[in-house]
Amino acid sequence: HFEFKGDSWSDSEEDYKGPWHPHIRDIDPSFILQNDDHIKKPTTFSLWQSRHGHYDAWEKAKSDEDWIKTGNDLPKPEKIIQIADDKKNEWLMLEGFVKWEEKTPIEHKKYDIPVREVWYMLKSYIVKRKDAEKFFDWAKKQDFMGGWMPESHNFYETFLGEYPNSTAFNDLRGDYNIWTKSGRGIEDLQIPVVVTDDSYLNEFTLA
Structure with missing residues (x-):
């Protein structure tokens, strides 16, 4: 038996949730x-x-x-x-x-x-209907320069067929694309939002 450590540079133990965790899968059978x-x-x-x-x-x-x-x-x-x-x-x-x-x-x-x-x-976000007016009133007063709003993340560890709903994708994406008030600014947003896009990357070898 072996202990699973998520990163080679870390000494902490982690739960092994599936074959996507070591990030060594290199053939995508779903594509x-x-x-x-x-x-x-x-x-x-x-x-x-x-x-x-x-x-x-x-x-x-x-x-x-x-x-x-x-x-x-x-x-x-x-x-x-x-x-x-x-x-x-x-x-x-x-x-x-x-x-x-x-x-x-x-x-x-x-x-x-x-x-x-x-x-x-x-940039676009989903807001709840009941919060729409309050969000628009707030947004009109903001300076959005600096990329401080919540943003999507690049992901590449999952198979294409595992997007957008699978145990692997849900585990790797974390909580970045659920309802959140947290961005990269000093203060949290007043209204929870959901980021509307994902960015999928893939690696390939030129023949």
Whole structure:
């Protein structure tokens, strides 16, 4: 018999809950796709980019200070959150980063001179209906810079088929995506929230 220790650098004993615990599984029997060429093809959003996702109000005649103060020409957030790809499939962006950057004049190399840019960082959370109004009132007063709200975590130790509901996934994810008031800020949130997304990573070997 042997004692199980979760980490090689730790001397503390841990409960062995299943074969995912040593993090040595390297073949995923739940994912047997032999040819993944079709999933490597990126989804395109050219039509959306030319319409709702388009921004070119750089207004070079304005000073940087005046341009920054202009907000009535910004893309509508609701048109960024709910989008459609070129095959007319609709998507809801639960988490994302969208950036528009002014083109560098052809007589200059990129990054040689300052250019203007606009970006939206999108995060989403589930709140209980009874808390919605209070949460919105609170959120309007917050400065969300700094990434202090609860966020999703990357996970890779589970098989793809074990996501999103299995003993392995529930054990490894901990409590980060249940109702929580804890973020990375100094104070807790006033309203409990649930993060809406997960990020699954996988490792592979190039043939």
